[in-house]
Amino acid sequence: MTEGRSRRPGPRIEEVARVAGVSKSTVSRVINGEKYVSERSRQAVHRAIAMLGYSPNHAARTLAGSRANAIALVISELGSRVLADPFFAGVLRGVHAELAGRHVQLLMMMNQPLDGEDQVSYLTGGHVDGALVVSLHGEDPLPRTLHETGLPIVVGGRPLAGGAVPFVDSDNFNGALQAVRLLVSLGRQKIATIAGPHDMAVGMDRLSGWRCGLAEHGMSVALVVHSDFTPESGALAMEELLRRAPDLDAVFVAADIMALGALRVLQARGYRIPDDVAVVGFDDSVLASTAVPPLTTVRQDVEQFGRTLTWRLLAELAGDEKLPQSILLPTSLVRRTSA
């Protein structure tokens, strides 16, 4: 990467100091994340860095005379949720598999009670050569902020904030569309959905696919409840749907982990699955095949997702300039008993 970069040199620390109206050593202190800098100077330096597209990461690396030989996997979720959801275990397996034999240290960073600026200053302080960022919520500025400092990053899942940040995503829209088409072909008339969070592209894209599948058959798109990718929230959402439509005959659940909660509620109320209510999940995680009854679901290859993220980042670090900006991975229906 050093080679790739030296061909198109960026602005230098002197320019940042001049634009910010501070000394070079103040710029250096801000970049190194020291606390003994006035808030005013710190903000001026950050503005200058953003304006000039300066890469403190590159500078710090040059200073140290070596690369960090490490990349970060930043997961924008609380640790407790990360460790309970098999999605992240799958992504991690993929990242580790792609790193095998490369002598690159992986650092996992999850949400903790500290502000985003601490995370940014660590990531851009020369401690990592690049970052994978997954599970973003809302218009989180993190990927754009990192990208603007020149740190190579790849986002897992389309970032809602848009911009020119490279990302890898599963084809969530088409997966959901296929699920609804299956339910329609089975003669289901009243198809509800337990959608993912409002503030994540993965939630919105799966919801769009469900809507489109119903709309193409002139069916109602009224039965939607949003949820947050935990079994408990899936159960609550199912209860809400049954209150609104006790005669629903199918539900598309935007994640297997929420479908477990939904199955529990349906069975407790005496609905037979799939006879009374057909259920389709999403992910094809281990939870789907061990569910009772085994879950018909949309398969996304989570390990491949992790591998592709990592491959895209390492290729950029190796100086490859012909990389696709973003990559969409296919999804496919897996038929089991629940639909």
Place this chain on the structure above:
Amino acid sequence: MTEGRSRRPGPRIEEVARVAGVSKSTVSRVINGEKYVSERSRQAVHRAIAMLGYSPNHAARTLAGSRANAIALVISELGSRVLADPFFAGVLRGVHAELAGRHVQLLMMMNQPLDGEDQVSYLTGGHVDGALVVSLHGEDPLPRTLHETGLPIVVGGRPLAGGAVPFVDSDNFNGALQAVRLLVSLGRQKIATIAGPHDMAVGMDRLSGWRCGLAEHGMSVALVVHSDFTPESGALAMEELLRRAPDLDAVFVAADIMALGALRVLQARGYRIPDDVAVVGFDDSVLASTAVPPLTTVRQDVEQFGRTLTWRLLAELAGDEKLPQSILLPTSLVRRTSA
């Protein structure tokens, strides 16, 4: 910490270079983890560093003119196991709680297909101010190696390799002893154990407690099967115990997560719990209270364990010189239905 250290300055890079018989820049290259150094020079530098007790971490920090404001949580397990075991989620919650408001970035590092030297060179390369190391196996040299470079570390769980490395542990021996005393007081005659791994202190200490509890009543300590802290291995171990002693009337299982597998096997064979076989677990994780029947177990406060580890490291980083070398946290019986 910088202050605390400057009062007792360590050897300098010149001395390392002299002892190793190489140039200062070669020492620097080895410390920075660069690959373009001969194997012979690299080994000579590592030997000199170990011999002199030199701290490249300190040197690198001085070079960069600042602390990293980050600590590592190193878990010596494959990522897939870490993400499936609620023990690690609890430790992580504790670490995050203790770091709240401190502006210290936490980096999680799990086993990945790369050799331990890469991990050591990252950890001692000035990228972190200290490290927590948990779930060690066998006589893993990692904690001693890190300690010898001068990097402040605290080990979670007594390290089998011994040495002067500070650690925090739960009182596993006494917890197991209390469990066996309960089973004896309930009149159980044939008390087996599913022990943890041979190569971890946590496994050996719980086994010792079980042995001691039986020995003090003159009872047999023959019924032992080792296992590896997964539900599957717990089930296999229970099958093996039943082959050897179909009339056993109690089993102490060295972790709740293994007890789940054991319960499944006992119930499938028609044993009533606790009438035919009493079961006691260890950990009091969420798995214990939701098990069927709810599990009598030994409580260790995993979140407190994570907090104490972190507190001990941060206190050392703040220059506190009157810290206890190691800390043992109490354990206690929690009675539910299974015994």
